[in-house]
Amino acid sequence: MVTVNITVNGKPVSGEVESRTLLVQFLRDNLRLTGTHVGCDTSQCGACVVHVDGKSIKSCTLLAVQADGAEVTTIEGVANGSELHPMQQAFMDNHGLQCGFCTPGMVMTALDIVNRNGNNLDEATVRKELEGNICRCTGYHNIVKSVQAGAKNMGGS
Amino acid sequence: MNEQGIGASVRRKEDQRFLIGKGNYTDDINVAGQTHAVFVRSPHAHAEIKGIDTSAAMAASGVVAVLTGEDLAADGIGPLICGVTVTSDDGEPHRAPAHPALAQGKVNYVGDHVAVVIAESKSEARDAAELVDVDYSVLPAVTGTRSAADPGQQQIHEVAPGNVCFNWPFGDKDGVEAAFAAAHKVSKLDLVNNRMVTNPMEPRAALGEYNTGTDEITLHVTTQNPHVHRLVLSAFNQLAPEHKLRVVGPDVGGGFGAKIFVYAEELVVGWACRKVNRPVKWNADRTEAFLADAHGRDHVSTAEMAMDGNGKFLAMRVHTKANLGAYLSTFGTMVPSYLYAFLLAGQYATPLIYSEVKAVFTNTAPVDASRGAGRPEATYLVERLVDICASDMGLDPAEIRRRNFIPVDAFPYQTPVVQCYDSGDYPAALDKAMELADYDGFESRAAEARARGKLRGIGFSSYVEACGIAPSAAVGQLGAGVGLWESAQVRFNPTGNVQVFTGTHSHGQGHETTFAQLVNDQLGVPIENIEVIHGDTAKTQFGMGTYGSRSLAVGGVAISRACDKLVAKGKKIAAHALEAAEGDIEFADGSFSVAGTDKAMSIGEVAFNAYVPHSYPEGVEPGFDENAFFDPTNFSFPAGTHICEIEVDPETGVVEIVKYSAVDDFGRLINPMIVEGQVHGGIAHGVGQALLEGCSYDSEGQLITASYMDYAMPRADNLPSFDVDYAPTNPPDNPLGVKGCGEAGAIGAPPAVINAISNALGVKHIDMPATPENVWRAAQQATAASA
Ligand code: FES
Numbered sequence: 001m002v003t004v005n006i007t008v009n010g011k012p013v014s015g016e017v018e019s020r021t022l023l024v025q026f027l028r029d030n031l032r033l034t035g036t037h038v039g040c041d042t043s044q045c046g047a048c049v050v051h052v053d054g055k056s057i058k059s060c061t062l063l064a065v066q067a068d069g070a071e072v073t074t075i076e077g078v079a080n081g082s083e084l085h086p087m088q089q090a091f092m093d094n095h096g097l098q099c100g101f102c103t104p105g106m107v108m109t110a111l112d113i114v115n116r117n118g119n120n121l122d123e124a125t126v127r128k129e130l131e132g133n134i135c136r137c138t139g140y141h142n143i144v145k146s147v148q149a150g151a152k153n154m155g156g157s
Numbered sequence: 158m159n160e161q162g163i164g165a166s167v168r169r170k171e172d173q174r175f176l177i178g179k180g181n182y183t184d185d186i187n188v189a190g191q192t193h194a195v196f197v198r199s200p201h202a203h204a205e206i207k208g209i210d211t212s213a214a215m216a217a218s219g220v221v222a223v224l225t226g227e228d229l230a231a232d233g234i235g236p237l238i239c240g241v242t243v244t245s246d247d248g249e250p251h252r253a254p255a256h257p258a259l260a261q262g263k264v265n266y267v268g269d270h271v272a273v274v275i276a277e278s279k280s281e282a283r284d285a286a287e288l289v290d291v292d293y294s295v296l297p298a299v300t301g302t303r304s305a306a307d308p309g310q311q312q313i314h315e316v317a318p319g320n321v322c323f324n325w326p327f328g329d330k331d332g333v334e335a336a337f338a339a340a341h342k343v344s345k346l347d348l349v350n351n352r353m354v355t356n357p358m359e360p361r362a363a364l365g366e367y368n369t370g371t372d373e374i375t376l377h378v379t380t381q382n383p384h385v386h387r388l389v390l391s392a393f394n395q396l397a398p399e400h401k402l403r404v405v406g407p408d409v410g411g412g413f414g415a416k417i418f419v420y421a422e423e424l425v426v427g428w429a430c431r432k433v434n435r436p437v438k439w440n441a442d443r444t445e446a447f448l449a450d451a452h453g454r455d456h457v458s459t460a461e462m463a464m465d466g467n468g469k470f471l472a473m474r475v476h477t478k479a480n481l482g483a484y485l486s487t488f489g490t491m492v493p494s495y496l497y498a499f500l501l502a503g504q505y506a507t508p509l510i511y512s513e514v515k516a517v518f519t520n521t522a523p524v525d526a527s528r529g530a531g532r533p534e535a536t537y538l539v540e541r542l543v544d545i546c547a548s549d550m551g552l553d554p555a556e557i558r559r560r561n562f563i564p565v566d567a568f569p570y571q572t573p574v575v576q577c578y579d580s581g582d583y584p585a586a587l588d589k590a591m592e593l594a595d596y597d598g599f600e601s602r603a604a605e606a607r608a609r610g611k612l613r614g615i616g617f618s619s620y621v622e623a624c625g626i627a628p629s630a631a632v633g634q635l636g637a638g639v640g641l642w643e644s645a646q647v648r649f650n651p652t653g654n655v656q657v658f659t660g661t662h663s664h665g666q667g668h669e670t671t672f673a674q675l676v677n678d679q680l681g682v683p684i685e686n687i688e689v690i691h692g693d694t695a696k697t698q699f700g701m702g703t704y705g706s707r708s709l710a711v712g713g714v715a716i717s718r719a720c721d722k723l724v725a726k727g728k729k730i731a732a733h734a735l736e737a738a739e740g741d742i743e744f745a746d747g748s749f750s751v752a753g754t755d756k757a758m759s760i761g762e763v764a765f766n767a768y769v770p771h772s773y774p775e776g777v778e779p780g781f782d783e784n785a786f787f788d789p790t791n792f793s794f795p796a797g798t799h800i801c802e803i804e805v806d807p808e809t810g811v812v813e814i815v816k817y818s819a820v821d822d823f824g825r826l827i828n829p830m831i832v833e834g835q836v837h838g839g840i841a842h843g844v845g846q847a848l849l850e851g852c853s854y855d856s857e858g859q860l861i862t863a864s865y866m867d868y869a870m871p872r873a874d875n876l877p878s879f880d881v882d883y884a885p886t887n888p889p890d891n892p893l894g895v896k897g898c899g900e901a902g903a904i905g906a907p908p909a910v911i912n913a914i915s916n917a918l919g920v921k922h923i924d925m926p927a928t929p930e931n932v933w934r935a936a937q938q939a940t941a942a943s944a
């Protein structure tokens with residue numbers, strides 16, 4: 001067993017993990033932060049996306065020990081209490097989720113898209129940027145709209 | 158329009174929890190003392206089991222138990238069942254091989270369940286599973302749908318000679334033959350409906366807990382129909398009596414059919430938690446989902462249409478081989494029979510239809526319902542054939558459809574294949590779709606594309622489907638083991654808020670919002686004060702669950718009926734309180750009033766009176782809580798026309814969907830925002846089948862598409878935004894005037910896409926999935942042929 005120290009959603013946490021434990025397992029099993037989901041075993045679906053030191057990452061591709069010392073933000077750390085972040089609000093307003101299983105990963109990816117591409121996103125950019133996140137429910141139409149609207153609202157316009 | 162009632166695009170009540178990471182999916186649930194199960198699965202498609210040595214696994218760290226089919230049999234746990242009987246052409250019921258939840262002497266597909274290892278942690282269970290030593294004697298595998306029943310094939314099940322489950326002829330064979338003999342023209346097409354893996358994003362999972370004090374098992378499971386699970390697990394698997402078994406389907410991350418069925422893992426988890434007297438948790442990884450979820454589609458067909466000189470359809474003849482996999486899944490037999498052949502009329506007034514379906518066993522995963530179930534297979538066949546007919550007759554694809562549509566004044570329309578369509582205006586949807594798609598401008602867009610070296614094509618699909626499943630008497634006659642009514646309970650609490658209990662299950666469809674709107678519309682209670690509760694056999698009275706786009710058309714009506722009963726009772730209570738005659742009480746907008754006066758009381762006050770009946774009408778029971786069951790008198794028949802416009806790059810074979818227009822008739826819409834989302838998702842699913850998704854086994858029965866690396870799911874950059882509109886009609890058989898929308902896109906889209914590609918390439922047919930390689934080859938052949 002190895003001890004890891006990670007700051008998760010602003011709070012320092014530590015835990016005992018096997019060296020093979022994935023970051024997503026640490027989040028879900030040790031910390032019971034079950035908002036981060038697992039939809040595949042080949043790092044294809046994006047249900048597990050979190051931010052590590054400000055960048056989006058598939059938490060199923062990273063060992064917990066690799067995140068030692070890092071700052072991790074999960075979906076649970078995005079809203080302000082029950083007040084939704086503008087990106088979350090945009091998903092609600094644009095019906096960008098159905099079953100909700102891909103949603104945490106979509107929102108975390110969307111925030112990263114905005115961080116890297118700014119607040120004015122065209123449809124083609126969003127579609128291309130979402131290629132690492134699979135949704136079976138929505139056909140992406142409303143997810144794309146949500147990301148565009150959320151990006152705009154984050155810019156305060 | 159009431160801003161929260163019927164017709165309002167209200168934001169979804171369920172979204173908040175999903176957006177902040179507070180969804181409650183099965184694998185999110187953890188209980189004290191839980192153990193973890195990992196299944197030992199067959200690496201072979203077909204083999205006898207000579208022995209299983211579990212000793213090394215038992216001795217491994219953290220292992221609690223290793224259980225096999227022998228243990229299961231010793232405890233009297235019954236095999237998995239198939240709930241629908243199809244009578245074969247020899248007059249006998251379909252052949253039903255035993256389907257033990259853990260193999261008993263033989264495995265029949267890669268991924269078949271051999272043993273289960275239960276350990277303190279999932280990694281320990283996984284490590285120990287590798288130590289289970291199974292002695293297999295490998296047999297040749299049967300994998301091809303086309304050839305499974307050929308003479309000389311390896312026999313899979315003793316009870317199914319020639320690997321045939323059933324041969325099911327249906328329709329007027331002689332009449333059809335006579336019509337073909339006299340036809341002006343016969344069009345014919347061979348086609349494959351590709352096998353798909355349904356792939357809801359949440360993998361299946363189960364958590365079983367046994368309470369020694371109450372002798373009760375609680376099973377949390379990824380299910381679309383908790384009560385059906387409980388019924389089957391009790392009545393057929395002897396897991397526990399119904400009253401000692403609680404099944405909970407908490408938040409479920411998509412189903413699309415794949416979570417209807419009662420699977421081996423769920424039964425084993427339920428059984429094992431009592432056996433080891435510890436909670437047992439199991440969660441599939443994606444590879445397991447590919448291997449052991451029930452798959453969909455997998456038909457090989459020949460379709461023929463006889464026409465007169467004007468392109469009028471005289472008769473249709475269909476021969477289909479349907480692959481049911483290694484065992485019968487819960488509804489496996491129903492999909493390629495009743496859900497398929499009964500839809501072969503499509504939107505057309507074809508007077509004579511004959512079909513023969515041969516359902517075969519193979520050494521592949523069981524095949525069952527997947528978004529649309531039978532209806533996409535029928536629609537794809539009909540709509541592709543109609544395009545061939547158009548080209549054989551030199552008619553525009555829109556024109557041949559128009560000539561053959563069931564006329565608007567012919568509804569209700571009795572088809573020659575059992576179904577009686579409730580309502581429809583097929584030309585209206587076609588016209589609107591052609592306008593939305595700017596069909597008239599297509600030629601100039603195609604010319605512009607040609608100038609860029611691209612091939613543009615446009616394709617139609619005029620589909621009809623049967624949903625709102627289903628009138629119990631009708632399905633009973635057909636051999637179903639259940640009734641398909643739905644139930645509801647609408648309960649006011651004394652403080653005036655409302656709990657709605659439904660037997661349907663929401664796993665993305667937004668019932669918590671739509672059903673609240675329905676109640677708001679009828680009872681005038683704001684939706685913030687209405688909670689829709691589903692998915693727990695301990696909370697909801699009973700129900701048949703969610704599939705076949707039935708939840709609103711059947712379950713919604715049950716809710717509405719319960720509301721009616723509340724209003725009727727409320728009138729009595731209000732009459733007493735307002736000192737008026739019951740007949741003078743009117744109810745509107747949440748208020749009971751005495752006609753022609755300003756005397757009134759709110760429904761909340763009535764509810765309070767009902768629970769605090771100090772001054773109360775004689776003979777009326779206290780309480781304000783009503784339930785209702787609704788059994789529909791007919792299916793409902795959504796229909797529409799979808800038009801897909803694509804561009805092919807002949808150099809690479811890549812197909813880009815440049816415009817997708819859908820015009821549907823779903824009857825009355827409760828929440829248009831949610832309905833549109835269902836349409837989008839359905840279309841994406843159908844486009845996935847048409848362009849990307851192909852599940853394939855090699856000749857030894859290895860699944861070679863068992864991950865998202867090998868099985869192409871539609872992603873955001875494979876799809877366009879969709880243009881969606883409606884051409885509603887009013888279905889007379891449905892009390893709410895609603896039809897059903899969850900499957901329409903998946904049914905309508907595949908032929909629209911393939912018709913468009915055939916049109917672009919100028920080829921008769923291309924099989925799905927039309928991957929770049931397949932399209933490139935077809936383009937090359939077309940060029941060579943025309944040179
Ligand atoms: S679970 Fe991480 S990408 Fe699928």
Ligand code: FES
Nearest residue numbers: 098099102135137
């Ligand atoms: S909302 Fe269900 S997978 Fe995206």
